[in-house]
Amino acid sequence: MELPFEVLVYLFKYLPKSDRKAASETCRSWYLAANDQCFLKNKVAVFYKTIFNEESSSPLQIFEDSPITYYNYLFNEVEISSKQNEFWNKLGEHIQCLTLRNCDICEKVFVHILQKCTNLETLNVQNCKELFMSGCLLEGKSEGFLTENLENLKSLSLSGNQYLTDALFNRFTSAAPALQELDLSACSLQFHAGLVKKFYPPGTDIFLNPSESVLTFYFILQLIISRAKNIKRLHFSCTLIDGAALKALSEIKDLELTSLQAHSCDQLTNTGILSLTSYQTSLKELDIGLCTRVTDQSLVHICKNLVNLESLNIQRCRAVTDLGITELHKLKKLKSLNISQCELLTKEGLEKGICAGENQSLEELDINSLNIDQTGVIMISERLPNLRMLNLSYCFNAVTDTSVQVIFKNQLLLQILKLSHCDKVSDAGLTGMGKVEIKEGEDGPIMSNIDESHMSPKIHLGSRAEEEIVRDAKRKKDVMLMCEKLSMDSYTGYSLARLRSLKELDISGCNRITDVSLTYAFNFKELIKLNLSRCQQITYEGIEHLVKNCPSIEYINLIDCYNLNDKAVEDITKNLQRLKHLELRGCNQLSDKTLEAVRAYCSKLQFLDVQGCRHMSPELACSIGSLPSLHTVLMSKPGPYIEDGKKNRAPAPAFLPALMRKLRLH
Structure with missing residues (x-):
């Protein structure tokens, strides 16, 4: 007797993600229940180092023929060409979140994708430098179809694109009037006032004549001013944003941020943080980790004014001491805190701060590398x-x-x-x-x-290390x-x-x-x-x-566990049916039997590291790359090896070119 569909969906809500995925492979009714609408909104179809072809077995073809409609897609380190246009023609209107990361894609194909993805709410184009290199992307498109297709876009990430300019940025944002989140992390943002005077003389309408040479914070600032009521989340991590720029941003009229990410911004100073805490009191998430100029003064004002803060990251803010950390008890809603690598913090600061009383709200705490007992x-x-x-x-x-x-x-x-x-x-x-x-x-x-009292009283003649062993x-x-x-x-x-x-x-x-x-x-x-x-x-x-x-283990790291043998790895491959990530670097007892076990039992393995396993043959390691799910194999360069005290300088085996895309030699 089969359970009703509604009952299955209700039961699956209590399962962790990995268990629900495993259950979906049981039968068709369970597959459909595990892919109900309530689960699909958080599911992402990921294509990592995938080679697309025109055959019916292509990964994209599988999604085209699937009875399940997925809304979120991530393409990472893949080549996207016009050969995949049929995929976008069929499924583009259903896609709500699209991420292109480190992808090889041309302008024409990207425009076609935007034409077909008419209901996008999140668009991430990250580290796709060739796409922006010419500076002509989306030129002449903003006034036409693009404005209609991106009218529902709420989140835009152009992070890591070094060729991004004011003009390119303007083409994206002018077509997306409903933007709430903007991510420009690791972009070449320019803050120098001289550049602004050069490209935008007094009286210039910056939106009519945006610069095609540089990406200026001045232009970004003007855009945020024009949309202050909508913008809620900003990401400027790994940029040169400084105290003056953050001050100007914080004081924008009608701007009420809920999240600011400014991780690894070395130029950020207390001036900007003080202004941020004075004007942006609705902040719930703040990341200023690795901002080395932040001091206790900033933390005191954060704890005093940002009473709604739920997440705070001050990782490696080395100037922060117990004086600032004791103020954390004022953040009653704080759920996540990262104070790792702050070398001056002690137990006394924690005791007066987050441990001033029983703290029921804090759920995540990162204190790695702190000097406490x-x-x-x-x-x-x-x-x-x-x-x-x-x-x-x-x-x-x-x-x-x-x-x-x-x-x-x-x-x-x-x-x-x-x-x-x-x-x-x-x-x-x-x-x-x-x-x-x-x-x-x-x-x-x-x-x-x-109890070591009964140990031999004899003087140990070995080293201290041997005695400890x-x-x-x-x-x-x-x-x-x-x-x-x-x-x-x-x-x-x-x-x-x-x-x-x-x-x-x-x-x-x-x-x-x-x-x-x-x-x-x-x-x-x-x-x-x-x-x-x-x-x-x-x-x-x-x-x-x-x-x-x-x-249920999916990721296991056994690097430098040199007492493991082939039988141990065989047990791993046989019993861990969900294994996706296996690291065996430096396990020098392993041989080709390990690779044979991986090939025989690891049907879902995606990542394998066997560097330093000198008893494995490169030919067999190369053949492992033919596993359909495996996208990365890390292995040592073949030869020369030392055998019986002599170097074996035999030539390296000829690897198959198609498999080389999956192999990284170190």
Whole structure:
């Protein structure tokens, strides 16, 4: 008996995206339910490094014949020519969001696309420099069909186009009267007053005679002034926007921004930020990360005036200190905060800022590379109960077996956890086997170190590194014994497995993690991304348990895990049916058997990195590129190799030209 269509759609709403995609492959009725209208608005059809041809099996032909109508398309690093015109003729009127990124496309084809896409709401033309190089794009088109076709356009991104000029920009915007969002990130915006005087003498109507040589902030500013009531979101990241320019922008009459992205703008100063906070009080999202001239003065005014702020990024604003960070408690609606790489911040600043009391609103926190200790992480974990994302990477002194135990105890809603290069974490912390009890009045739990009193009192004649290896081996053995004797419910520790909603985990560089953790602490049905790079004690035994308990993994990074063998990779390819991204660089025990397993079982693999795997033959690695879903293979250049102390200088094999498009040699 089949469930009614409406019931299937209702049930699928509770599934994560990847699970819903897998369910859609079960049968036709499930496929249709998983592609109901309520899901399609957020689905994007992605063509990455795709080679289009005129055959019936062309990826575009599949979408033309599909009973499902998709509204969002992204073309990345593909060649779009007139041969694909039939696709735009059939589906263009349904497309609402179109992204062309790093594409090879000519002006005539682009104009044809705009002619057919009559209901566009979002248009992104990013890093397509050849399209703008001549300066003639859309010339003479604005007054005709283009104005009608782009009348519903709300978001326009022309980021990364170095040949963009005032004239080209004007042709796009004059045809889009309803624009609300504008993205000019990484464009060659010119701010010098001398250029304005040169190209726009007094009395000149800039909209009638826009410059065909440069892209000036003056022209952008005049456009925003003319449409101040509509513009809500602006992106000027990676440009030379300075304090004076931001001040002029902020003071525009009737302009009420909700989002401003100014990431990596080295010229931005406090003057502009102060003006922004005084006039644009409706801001909900502000990104000034990597703006090195921003100081505490700016942060104080941000926290005082932008009371509606929900997302704030001040990554690597190195002049910010505890004086500014203590003001963050005033942002009661803040949901996302990035204060990573701010070297002057301490636990005291966090305690008076985001941890001044129990913070129920903050859901995402990035504090990687902060100079705090483990009591700071314990405090964060206890004061921020609703975190969904937590990045503690490179907090060497803060992330220990003690502090991660508190995280596992309190942060049960976590979906993303990053502990990259926190090398004090061991199996005892991840499994919870080193936990004693939490006593009232103490800062946090006290971890019982593995008892080393019974270790041999003999003087160790090796190096300190060798001695540490011996101790790690002893710890691993002891924790393994404890795990075997106790069940999950019979000890007082807190295991990583408590984070049942985990979707992404990064413990790269945590070299004390062994097979014990993979065996007893990894049981995540929704885990999609896993980074285990440089966890060099991991072997086949741990991988065997991992792939059985975490079947939804799509991205796995095993770079420099040199203890892995072909059997481990075979287990990965057989059990992880959704695998799309596999990194095996530096796993020098792997051979051609690994490549054969990939070819046999990885029907959905898109990315493969086998650089430094010297026992793999280049010929077989090249043949892997013929897999239909695989778009990128990273492999080492063939030869010379050292065999028996001698260099093998045999000539490189002849690669097939068609496959070379998928291969990157390093």
